[in-house]
Amino acid sequence: MSAMNFIEQIRQRDRVFDFIQPQASSRLDVSHGNILYLEDISVSFDGFKAINNLNLYIKEGELRCIIGPNGAGKTTMMDIITGKTRPDTGSAWFGSRINLLELDEPEIAEAGIGRKFQKPTVFENHLVVDNLELAMAGNKSVITSLFARLSAAQKERIDEVLETIGLKDNKYRLAGSLSHGQKQWLEIGMLLMQNPKLLLVDEPVAGMTHQEMDRTAELLKSLAGQHSVVVVEHDMDFVRSIANHVTVLHQGSVLAEGTMDQVQSNPKVVEVYLGE
Amino acid sequence: MPLLPALRSAILLFIFSIFFIGQASAAPVADETEFKQLLNGFTQKSFAAKANTAQQVATSGHPKAKQVLEAMAESRLYFRKSDQLVVFADKDGRSYVLTDIFSNETLGTFSRREVSKVKTNNSLRAKLGKMVAEIELKHPDASVRLAAVEAMIPKLKEDDADLFGSLIKEEQDESVKKALQFGIYIGYLDSSKKERVLNAIEALDGELEPIVRNKLTSLANNSDDKDIKKAAKKSLKGIESKISIFSNLETIYFGISLGSILILAAIGLAITFGVMGVINMAHGELIMLGAYTTYLIQQAMPNHTTASIFLAIPAAFCVSGMVGIAIERGVIRFLYGRPLETLLATFGISLILQQLVRTVISPQNRTVETPAFMSGSIDINPIFALTYNRLYIISFCILVFIALFFILKRTRLGLQVRAVSQNRSMAKAMGVRSDWVDAMTFGLGSGVAGIAGVALSQITNVGPNMGQSYIIDSFMVVVFGGVGNLWGTLVAGLSLGVANKVLEPMAGAVLAKIMVLVFIILFIQKRPRGLFPQKGRAAEA
Amino acid sequence: MLDKALMNDRLIFDKKTQSFLAILTAVALLVSLLNTFVPEGHILHCSTFTVTLLGKYLCYALLAVSVDLVWGYLGILSLGHGAFFALGGYAMGMYLMRQIGDRGVYGDPLLPDFMVFLNWKELPWFWHGFDMFWFASLMVILVPGLLAFVFGWMAFRSRVTGVYLSIITQALTYALQQAFFRNEMGFGGNNGLTDFKEIMGFDLQSDATRLGLFLCTALALGLGYMACRYIVCSKLGRVAVAVRDAESRTRFIGYRVDKVKLWIFTFSAILAGIAGALYVPQVGIINPGEFNPINSIEIVIWVAVGGRATLYGAVVGAILINYAKSTFTGWLPDAWLFALGGIFVFVTLYLPKGVTGFLNRKQEQLA
Structure with a gap:
């Protein structure tokens, strides 16, 4: 098995060997306190400015909520961070060393950014356990995947996450047969398996009951600290329950930032949300 | 006896010379008997006398004069010994078949001894050639004169140029004058006088x-x-660069016409694939149906080729459009959102349509007649001509394009089509009957394919397999141009057409086609969404 | 119940695979016995013609399995597998051509007949080495493999997907067909390669060679099937299905989708090439007609008829359709294209899971 790994490494001529190269996460330099820097980012689709001169900084270990009306550019911002969309101008850095604009989606995922989509996208034709296995951190090259076997530790980790997301009894069910809320949970579980440094969570509680919401809030809060978490959410109660720091996006740029109370009393925000 | 004709012709000559000296064109001997008598002069032995006679014949203006002199030059002119009648004779084995000069009737077969040839020698033959030419060069009809001048130019000698020089002074008609002048210079190129050659080279630049x-x-x-060498080289260089410009123009013209064909074939697909996102592999067969409609209409009205074509355009649109709607209602609507399955199902339909045509009509190719107004060409200059059929195809393509553009941008149907293609559920919520719009859009795209079939029937054979040869090209055009963009289809079609024709002389037709295909394959990999991609969220759905 | 069925599918030797292997072995043995030991004229005798016909079907089955691997599990609708099949076939055909030696019509010891006919003086460089079986076999794998690799590398890296990919694979096939039609290419132009005499010293017309080829094909099908089965059951197989169902999601959890596609596509092309190489000595000819884009689409329909993403479905579909084709074209030649077209439409509309999927459901309903 290790020989296989070695061959795989030789094959990838664009990388240096593991023992020379620092781990992706250790390449991540957060000594300045911030894990994500978005500076002067603009992007337009056919003349429509989805993101307009956006500046956003996320601290390490922070739990940040981003709110904003529809079309404020929340999802586009996540697309930029994860490499799905390239900005027209501006820079995006992960830590102070990793330039996100130079990486593609798998490289960004590998560097330590995980994302939960607005619409839950799990692999519907796979079992719940497979979904978690696929998301698990580790070498994801073709050859290793071809010969991969789950180790005892990995199996344990999967069970642990299953426990956390409350899908233990559904381990061998097809993900496609889960309810909407369960799919949300499974996706969060996949994020956990990925063990990223930065989690981008797009509308995690849509379609959840109140108890489920509380549990999600609990989970996200527990993640903060070790991980940095960015949550995009419409549900204000939920936002209030988890966030101490909130950013309001409007028309592609930051309108206000601060605690929930500060933000809610900001006249500009009130105007945007309630209209004139 | 033999003296008498000689005397007669001598007298005639005298009369002629009095009457007609200096007259360029003369037609006094319209009278048959007089001309007959004139011909008797050929029975004389002396070459000089015969030359004289020939000269008189040439200036006689009689309609048969040219034929007689030509026959003489070809040694086909004989006279019957029994009655001195001058006739045309054709050798048939060892005997001769005689033809009357005036009535063109066969006078029967005669043995070698019964006839005698009007003998000629080299100098006489040379004179005859010139006389023949002059008959036409002095013809009252300007177009005959022009044709005669043009006929002489390829084997023109310097003396001919002198002849032209004398003619040009009398000539009234501009185009004949021009041709004569051209001939003069051509003749001068062979001159032994340096001055003349250099002048000619300069004039012919x-x-x-x-x-x-x-x-x-x-x-x-x-x-x-x-000096001549130098001047000729210089002039040649200029000519060659001009020729290469025009041959490039011709290549582009061919390219544009091929491009128009591609656009016609692809534009229906641009609607069904581009606007609706439906892969219609039966698109080629819809083109084929249009072509067969043309063929059948022409069979129904065999004597009205032109009318049949104009009738075929709406008919083909309806036939293909109806079949298209049937395909959409019967199959495709169950497969929206599953493009790969649509591809397979419509491919099945294409097989059925092909086989249907084979069984019902014939597996053989059929030809559709081209109406008269489409043949011929506009000659810009000797090496560059715009053929009408290509010109019509190009204009037809432009018309179809404008019509479609208008339908999609300016009509209610177009608005609904665009609405459904952008957001189906929203359009539905706004009260657009998306079912109906789908069917109409598909019918429109298919109908345009039918029209393309009419155009294609004019340039290629109509056969059950004709659709297949266009389907891949059409897809390439749509994909290359960027899906959902009519302008893209236009630009892509034209550029692929021109590229194909530009590569053809370098690499041969098949290799050119392969090169274009490979280029598109590479291009799509570089820009997966074509030349004019859609941007934004919609593009990623 | 559901769990157990699903878990069973994850085993490499699941029930379906077991029965597939059992049937394949049984057919191979039975055919050998009936062909060799039952005398001709006996009602149970299996003629050599039938053996070759079956061999042909098995080649198609292997081809269908290779298509199912990329279409069923990876979501790539390749309309170019006919080309890989034909390339493998041409590589084998070149070997067989060189084996003719001086027994050709023109008796040239080095040049194949068509080159003598075209007045060529020398063997083109790419024909060298094909007199050796090992070299030809290597080429059977390398040529389709390399083409698929280069093509896939460019296509997948620039994220050409869905119907776009299908259409450019079709264009590739079409371009190759046009190229192989040219005499200048040096592959016999229109007529292709034919009049083969022997393979590795065995007479191609003899019953024993025919049976041997059939058995080789059966073995290749079994091995190819198992290789695919291994891939499908590995984590890589699950990644492939993930790519098929939600490509960008797979990317976001860190898989290099382009590489996954590339390697599986290349492997599948190699399988197709092997199928082609086994096909040519049995049918005795290879010509540019094999590149016809229609052939490539037909392969896809075999898979669709049998049932996507099952592997055994591909085998069932390939044999079913080709059996129907042989029967139909002998009986009602005109009707075949109607039937085939009808199958395309019917299967996509009413049997999305193919015949095997339909039967499985019936079985479940009964159980």
Whole structure:
């Protein structure tokens, strides 16, 4: 098995060997306190400015909520961070060393950014356990995947996450047969398996009951600290329950930032949300 | 006896010379008997007398004069010994078949001894050639004169140029004058006088007739004179660069016409694939149905080729459009959102349609007649001509394009089509009957394919397999141009057409096609969404 | 119940695979016995013609399995597998051509007949080495493999997907067909390669060679099937299905989708090439007609008829359709294209899971 790994490494001529190269996460330099820097980012689709001169900084270990009306550019911002969309101008850095604009989606995922989509996208034709296995951190090259076997530790980790997301009894069910809320949970579980440094969570509680919401809030809060978490959410109660720091996006740029109370009393925000 | 005709012709000659000296064109001997008597002059032995007679015949203006002199030059002119009648004779084995000069009737077969040839010698033959030419050069009808001048140019000698020089003074018609002047210079190129040659080279500068090029080439290679050589080379260079410009223009013209064909074939697909996102592999067969509609209509009205074509355009639109709607309602609507399955199902339909045509009509190719107004060409200059059929196809393509553009941008249907293609559920919520719009859009795309079939029937054979040869090309055009963009289809079609024709002389037709295909394959990999991609969220759905 | 069925599918030797292997072995043995030991004229005798016909079907089955691997599990609708099949076939055909030696019509010891006919003086460089079986076999794998690799590398890296990919694979096939039609290419132009005499010293017309080829094909099908089965059951197989169902999601959890596609596509092309190489000595000819884009689409329909993403479905579909084709074209030649077209439409509309999927459901309903 290790020989296989070695061959795989030789094959990838664009990388240096593991023992020379620092781990992706250790390449991540957060000594300045911030894990994500978005500076002067603009992007337009056919003349429509989805993101307009956006500046956003996320601290390490922070739990940040981003709110904003529809079309404020929340999802586009996540697309930029994860490499799905390239900005027209501006820079995006992960830590102070990793330039996100130079990486593609798998490289960004590998560097330590995980994302939960607005619409839950799990692999519907796979079992719940497979979904978690696929998301698990580790070498994801073709050859290793071809010969991969789950180790005892990995199996344990999967069970642990299953426990956390409350899908233990559904381990061998097809993900496609889960309810909407369960799919949300499974996706969060996949994020956990990925063990990223930065989690981008797009509308995690849509379609959840109140108890489920509380549990999600609990989970996200527990993640903060070790991980940095960015949550995009419409549900204000939920936002209030988890966030101490909130950013309001409007028309592609930051309108206000601060605690929930500060933000809610900001006249500009009130105007945007309630209209004139 | 033999003296009498000689005397007669001598008298006639005398009369003629009195009457007609200095007259360029004369037609006094319209009278048959007089001309007959004139012909008797050929029965004389002396070549000089025969030359005289020939000269008189030439200036007689009689409609048969040219034929007689030509026959004489070809040694087909004989006289019957029994009655001295001058006739045309054709050898048939050892005997001769005689034909009356005036009535064109066969006078029967005669043995060698019964007839005698009007003998000629070299100098006489040379004179005859010139006389024949002059008959036409002095013909009252300007178009005959022009044709005669043009016929002489390829084997023109310097003396002919002198003849032309005398003719040009009398000539009234501009185009004949021009041709004569051209002939004069051509003749001068062979002159032994340096002055004349140099003048001619200068005057002919930029002429594109092949003969100019040939003569200049031989001068540039073989002339003993350095100045002539130099001048010829210089002039040749100019001509060649001009020729290459025009041959490039021709390539582009061919390319545009091929591009128009591609656009016609692809534009229906641009609607069904581009606007609706439906892969219709039966698109080629819808083109084929349009072509067969043309064929059948022409069969139904065999004597009205032109009318049948104009009738075929709406008919083909309806036939293909109906079949298209049937396909959409019967199959495709169950497969929206599953493009790969649509591809397979419509491919199945294409097989059925092909086989249907094979079974019902015939597996053989059929030809559709081209109406008269589409044949011929506009000659810009000797090496560049715009053929009408290509010109019509190009204009037809432009018309179809404008019509479609108008339908999609300016009509209610177009608005609904665009609405459904952008957001189906929203359009539905706004009260657009998306079912109906789908069917209409598909019908429109298919109908346009039918129209393309009418156009294609004019340039290629109509057969059950014709659709297949266009389907891949059509897809390439749509994909290359960017899906959902009519302009993209236009630009892509034209550029692929031109690229194909530009590569053809370098690499051969098949290899050119392969090169274009490979280029598109590479291009799509570089820009997966074509030349004019859609941007934004919609593009990623 | 559901769990157990699903878990069973994850085993490499699941029930379906077991029965597939059992049937394949049984057919191979039975055919050998009936062909060799039952005398001709006996009602149970299996003629050599039938053996070759079956061999042909098995080649198609292997081809269908290779298509199912990329279409069923990876979501790539390749309309170019006919080309890989034909390339493998041409590589084998070149070997067989060189084996003719001086027994050709023109008796040239080095040049194949068509080159003598075209007045060529020398063997083109790419024909060298094909007199050796090992070299030809290597080429059977390398040529389709390399083409698929280069093509896939460019296509997948620039994220050409869905119907776009299908259409450019079709264009590739079409371009190759046009190229192989040219005499200047040096592959016999229109007529292709034919009049083969022997393979590795065995007479191609003899019953024993025919049976041997059939058995080789059966073995290749079994091995190819198992290789695919291994891939499908590995984590890589699950990644492939993930790519098929939600490509960008797979990317976001860190898989290099382009590489996954590339390697599986290349492997599948190699399988197709092997199928082609086994096909040519049995049918005795290879010509540019094999590149016809229609052939490539037909392969896809075999898979669709049998049932996507099952592997055994591909085998069932390939044999079913080709059996129907042989029967139909002998009986009602005109009707075949109607039937085939009808199958395309019917299967996509009413049997999205193919015949095997339909039967499985019936079985479940009964159980």
